[in-house]
Amino acid sequence: MPNGEHQTALEPHHGAGRYVAVWVALCALTVGTLLASRLSLGPPWHLLVALAIAAAKAGLVALFFMHLWDQPGVNRLVFATSLVFVALLIGLVLLDSATRFPLANPPNERTLRFEPPSFETHVQPGEREQGEPGAIGRPPARE
Amino acid sequence: MVHDAPASAGSAVYNTPNYLNAEIGVRSWLLTRDHKRIAIMYLVLTTSAFALGGIFAMLIRIELLTPGPTIMSALTYNRMFTLHGVIMIFLFMVPAIPGIFGNFFLPLMLGAQDVAFPRLNLLSVYLYLTGAVIAVWGMIHGGADTGWTFYAPYSTTTPTQVVPILLGAFVVGFSSIVTGINFIVTTHTMRGPGLTWNRMPLFVWSIYATSVIQVLATPVLGMVLLLVAIEHAFGFGIFDPARGGDPVLFQHLFWFYSHPAVYIMVLPAMAVISEVVCAFARKNMFGYKAVAYSSLGIAFVGFFTWGHHLFTSGQSTFDAGIFGVLSMFVGIFTAIKVFNWTATLYQGAIKFTAPFAYVCGFLFFLVFGGMTGVALATVSLDVHWQDTYFVVAHFHFIMVGGTIMAFLAAIHYWWPKMFGRMYSEGWALVAACLIILGFNATFIPQFLLGNMGMPRRYYSYPAQFWPLNVASTAGASLLAFGFLLVLTYLLISLRHGKVAGPNPWGSRGFEWNTPSPPSALNFPVPPVFTHGPHDYTTGAETPPEAPGEPEHA
Numbered sequence: 001m002p003n004g005e006h007q008t009a010l011e012p013h014h015g016a017g018r019y020v021a022v023w024v025a026l027c028a029l030t031v032g033t034l035l036a037s038r039l040s041l042g043p044p045w046h047l048l049v050a051l052a053i054a055a056a057k058a059g060l061v062a063l064f065f066m067h068l069w070d071q072p073g074v075n076r077l078v079f080a081t082s083l084v085f086v087a088l089l090i091g092l093v094l095l096d097s098a099t100r101f102p103l104a105n106p107p108n109e110r111t112l113r114f115e116p117p118s119f120e121t122h123v124q125p126g127e128r129e130q131g132e133p134g135a136i137g138r139p140p141a142r143e
Numbered sequence: 144m145v146h147d148a149p150a151s152a153g154s155a156v157y158n159t160p161n162y163l164n165a166e167i168g169v170r171s172w173l174l175t176r177d178h179k180r181i182a183i184m185y186l187v188l189t190t191s192a193f194a195l196g197g198i199f200a201m202l203i204r205i206e207l208l209t210p211g212p213t214i215m216s217a218l219t220y221n222r223m224f225t226l227h228g229v230i231m232i233f234l235f236m237v238p239a240i241p242g243i244f245g246n247f248f249l250p251l252m253l254g255a256q257d258v259a260f261p262r263l264n265l266l267s268v269y270l271y272l273t274g275a276v277i278a279v280w281g282m283i284h285g286g287a288d289t290g291w292t293f294y295a296p297y298s299t300t301t302p303t304q305v306v307p308i309l310l311g312a313f314v315v316g317f318s319s320i321v322t323g324i325n326f327i328v329t330t331h332t333m334r335g336p337g338l339t340w341n342r343m344p345l346f347v348w349s350i351y352a353t354s355v356i357q358v359l360a361t362p363v364l365g366m367v368l369l370l371v372a373i374e375h376a377f378g379f380g381i382f383d384p385a386r387g388g389d390p391v392l393f394q395h396l397f398w399f400y401s402h403p404a405v406y407i408m409v410l411p412a413m414a415v416i417s418e419v420v421c422a423f424a425r426k427n428m429f430g431y432k433a434v435a436y437s438s439l440g441i442a443f444v445g446f447f448t449w450g451h452h453l454f455t456s457g458q459s460t461f462d463a464g465i466f467g468v469l470s471m472f473v474g475i476f477t478a479i480k481v482f483n484w485t486a487t488l489y490q491g492a493i494k495f496t497a498p499f500a501y502v503c504g505f506l507f508f509l510v511f512g513g514m515t516g517v518a519l520a521t522v523s524l525d526v527h528w529q530d531t532y533f534v535v536a537h538f539h540f541i542m543v544g545g546t547i548m549a550f551l552a553a554i555h556y557w558w559p560k561m562f563g564r565m566y567s568e569g570w571a572l573v574a575a576c577l578i579i580l581g582f583n584a585t586f587i588p589q590f591l592l593g594n595m596g597m598p599r600r601y602y603s604y605p606a607q608f609w610p611l612n613v614a615s616t617a618g619a620s621l622l623a624f625g626f627l628l629v630l631t632y633l634l635i636s637l638r639h640g641k642v643a644g645p646n647p648w649g650s651r652g653f654e655w656n657t658p659s660p661p662s663a664l665n666f667p668v669p670p671v672f673t674h675g676p677h678d679y680t681t682g683a684e685t686p687p688e689a690p691g692e693p694e695h696a
Contacts, residue, residue, distance in 0.1 A: 085359050085446060092450065092462065093395045099459035100391075 022064045029057050161563070165663040176261035177663060178246045183561070184268050185242035190630075192234035192275065199227035201623055204585075204616040210606050217602040221288035222303070224600060228291025233312045234275050236546050237404060240411035241322055241357075242271070244553045245350045247561060249326060251654040251661065252344045254335025254670045259328040263321050270318035278311025290600060292401070295382030295393040299374040306375055309368045316361045316368075319407075323357030326350055337672035341435075344653060344676040345428060348435040349414030352442040356403045356410070360446070364400035367393065391457050398449035405542055406445040409509075410438060412549030413480055416505055419552050420484050421677035422650035423499040424491030428677060430483040440476040448473060451520050455529045463522050470520035477513055481506065496648075497571035501552035504579040505545055512541025515590070530600075533593025536586045544582055551578065551629065558633065559643030563659040566636040570628065577625030584618025651677050 036049045063069045068076055162179045172180060203223050206213045215223070246264065250257055258264050281287065285304035289297055298305055330351045334343070370381050371393070380386025382393040421428050428434060450458060450466030458466075484506065493499065515537045519525050528534060559565055588611040593599075597608050604612070646655040653676050657665060674681065 082359065088446060089363065089395075089399050092465075093392065095465075096391070096395065096450070096453075096459050096462040097389075099461040100457065101459065 018064060022060050025060060026057055029053050029060075159658055160662060161658070161660040162663045163562075163660055174265070176257070176265055178250050178258050178261065178264060179561075179661060181264050181268055182243050182245075182247035185238065185246060185271075188268070188271065188275070189235050189239040189242060192230050193239070196227055196230035196235060197623065197626065199223050199230065201619060203227060204619040206602075207604075207612050208616050210604050210609055210612075212603070218288060220602045221290075221600075222282075222286035225287050225290050225308075226282050229278060229287075229308060229312065231543070232291055232404070232408075233315050234271075234278070236408040236542070237319060238271060238315070238322070239550055240408075240415065240546070240553065241326070241350060241353060242267075244346075244415065244557065245322070245326060245353075245411065248557065248654045249329060249347060249350060250333065251657060251665060252347055252652070252676070253329065253333055254338060254653065254666065254672065255329065255333035256665050256669075258325050259333055260325050263325055267318045267321040267325070270321065271315055274311045274314030274316075274318065276311075277314060278308050281305075281307025281311060292397065293368070293371055294397075295371060295374070295390050296384065296388070298371050299381075299383050301375075306372045309372045309375075313365050313368045313372075316365045319357045320361050323354035323361075326354040327358065330354075335670055335672055341432065342672055342675040343435075345417035345431070345434055345438075346414040346652075349410045349417065349438045352438040353407055353410040353414075355439075356407050356442050356445065360400045360403040360407075363396060364404075367396040367400070370396075391453065394453050394456055394458075395449070398452045399446075402449040402452065403442075403445045405538075406441055408542055408546045410441060412505065412545045413438065415549040415553040415556075416484060416502055417480075418652055418677075419498045419502050419556050420487050421679075422556065422648055422652060423494045423496060423502070424488050425494075425649075425679050426487050426491040426677075427675075427679060428483065429486040429489075430479075431675065433479050434483050437476040437479040440479075441473060444469070444472045444476065448520075451525070454522050454525045460522075467520050467522045467525075471517055474513060474517050477509070481510060494648075496555075497568060497575050498552045498556040500572060500575035500579070501548045501555065504575070504582070505548035505552065507579075508540050508544030508548060508582070512537055512539075512544060516541055528593060530598055531593035532589040532597050532599055535599045536589035536593060539586050539589070544586075547578075547582075551575070554633070556648070557654075558636070559647045560654060560657075560659050560661070562637055562640075563643055564636050564640030565643045565647060566640055567632050570632045574625050574628040574632070577621055577628065581618050581621030581623075581625055585615050585622055586618070588612070588615040588618070651679055 033050055033053050036053065037046065041049065062079060068079055162177055163183075165177075166175075172184070175181065175184075202215070203220070206215055206220050206223070246258070281304050284307070287293075287298075287301065287305040287308045288303045289301055289305055293305065293309065330343075330347060373379055374381045374383060374388070378386065380388040382388040382390050384390060417428060417434060448466060448470040450462050451470045454463050454467075484502075515533070519528060519534065519537060555566070555571060592608055592611050592615075595608065597604055643659050645658050648655075653670070653672070656670060
């Protein structure tokens with residue numbers, strides 16, 4: 001296995017042009033986020049578009065500013081593994097709030113419109129929508 | 144105390160310049176990049192933190208000596224158990240074994256002159272010190288009464304000074320990340336010639352697995368502690384349901400770090416035990432690969448279990464079931480290690496010394512604590528035991544008992560290597576008996592109290608719980624006396640202990656192939672590795688050394 005110095009010496013060096021291009025792309029995507037927030041999209045689409053733009057920006061930073069584009073497979077694998085752990089954290093937390101006893105969730109938090117699974121028959125889907133928007137701290141009305 | 148070490152070690156006795164006396168003066172210690180000196184700095188700092196946390200523990204036990212108020216008010220009691228938890232976890236158990244023994248022995252075991260990033264290594268000490276100072280400052284100026292878990296929404300609304308303690312833990316987290324990155328890179332790039340992955344000492348395997356957890360999980364802790372501090376300071380509704388937040392989300396984020404943190408504490412303990420078992424049974428490790436890979440298995444599965452802390456917190460029953468089953472997988476990897484350690488002892492030539500006594504204590508605490516852990520991972524049983532003294536006794540057995548036993552085993556096993564002198568073996572065995580008996584006497588009553596329904600963190604309790612609480616406090620006194628005894632004879636040995644020589648135990652771990660204490664550059668001639676560690680089947684006491692300039696693997 002080559003040691004650290006050897007590995008650094010193998011890296012190709014690029015001029016500033018690539019970094020400037022990435023920087024311009026990041027600025028353009030930031031403007032894109034701003035413009036998308038002014039469009040009248042449906043409730044989940046605002047969030048999804050913003051997340052997609054943010055993910056694209058993070059990808060550009062990781063690939064070019066953090067040099068993953070030029071790195072060997074093992075370093076990309078390490079980066080991908082860290083994404084798996086982030087997905088694990090977010091996935092199991094979302095699974096909890098999606099399957100939780102609905103009144104245990106704070107009101108107005110159903111941004112992604114997860115519904116309780118059908119086996120919880122005592123609570124009807126859509127029941128929580130009856131809670132008034134903005135009624136923070138007050139449990140939604142029950143049928 | 145740091146700059147006292149070289150003076151007390153006495154250079155004239157050794158007839159060899161070593162890392163302790165290669166450079167003289169406070170400045171040479173404060174700006175050192177030598178991994179061994181940094182390890183000694185960690186030894187002084189973490190042991191001081193352990194003493195402070197121990198004082199808080201004794202104050203808690205004295206308060207619980209009687210059912211009503213004994214020596215302090217209820218608010219002071221709340222602050223005491225918070226400070227005890229914060230100090231013991233963030234300032235002692237997480238950094239102690241990697242910071243001291245990882246720093247000192249990882250390069251020696253790999254045949255390297257230092258860790259990969261020596262300056263970063265020194266930075267980790269100062270980050271630790273900065274975090275500790277911020278946290279202690281917060282304790283003096285009001286303290287926090289939230290418990291070390293900082294559960295929201297109480298932590299975001301309490302009038303006590305929770306923010307400095309959060310920030311202290313946040314900064315200490317960076318120290319942990321920096322150490323983890325350093326060890327990962329060192330293991331990958333600094334192995335000596337011939338040291339393949341399957342020849343690496345099991346200590347290195349476990350420290351490597353620990354480092355992976357530190358790097359992956361600690362940023363989540365930093366994030367969640369900052370969110371609590373922001374909510375506490377500015378009133379944003381992140382976790383407080385009265386402001387539209389979700390308190391269960393806090394518990395998810397907090398335990399995503401803090402459950403793997405249990406393995407940050409226990410995996411280095413397992414690392415030490417794997418070395419000490421081989422050295423004192425004079426046998427090769429039974430099932431080397433199984434022990435090595437089970438460390439990675441624990442590190443991996445440890446990330447899938449955090450939800451078992453939330454069984455009664457409003458988490459969905461669906462998630463609780465998943466987390467309950469996943470938690471039990473950790474038991475499989477731990478059992479692999481326990482069976483392999485005991486199989487290593489079988490037909491070994493066992494020397495019952497102080498380090499080995501602590502190995503026996505470790506095995507007892509790990510198995511007893513681990514089995515109660517499997518019981519607690521069962522959702523229906525946990526509903527009964529959640530937030531009782533049963534949980535307190537369980538995690539003290541597996542996490543604290545395991546880590547303390549391994550810490551003491553390590554310090555007794557490697558003391559002659561680190562300082563070149565032997566301690567009194569007789570007193571060491573007396574102290575080991577006191578500590579192991581004291582630990583059992585402290586926490587077995589707490590198992591019984593918890594099963595009877597006594598909740599944790601309560602200031603007062605009904606009179607029916609009195610006798611067992613007295614027994615627990617008596618055990619804690621025994622434990623404290625044992626620790627003071629260890630401190631006393633180790634300090635005496637620094638000046639008056641007999642010279643140990645390079646390998647007083649006859650161990651065939653790679654780190655013993657250096658003089659004691661090691662020289663500043665570790666090896667006169669860098670070693671070449673032709674076989675694995677603790678090879679007691681071949682005739683050679685030490686691996687042969689390569690002449691001339693070696694090429695690193």
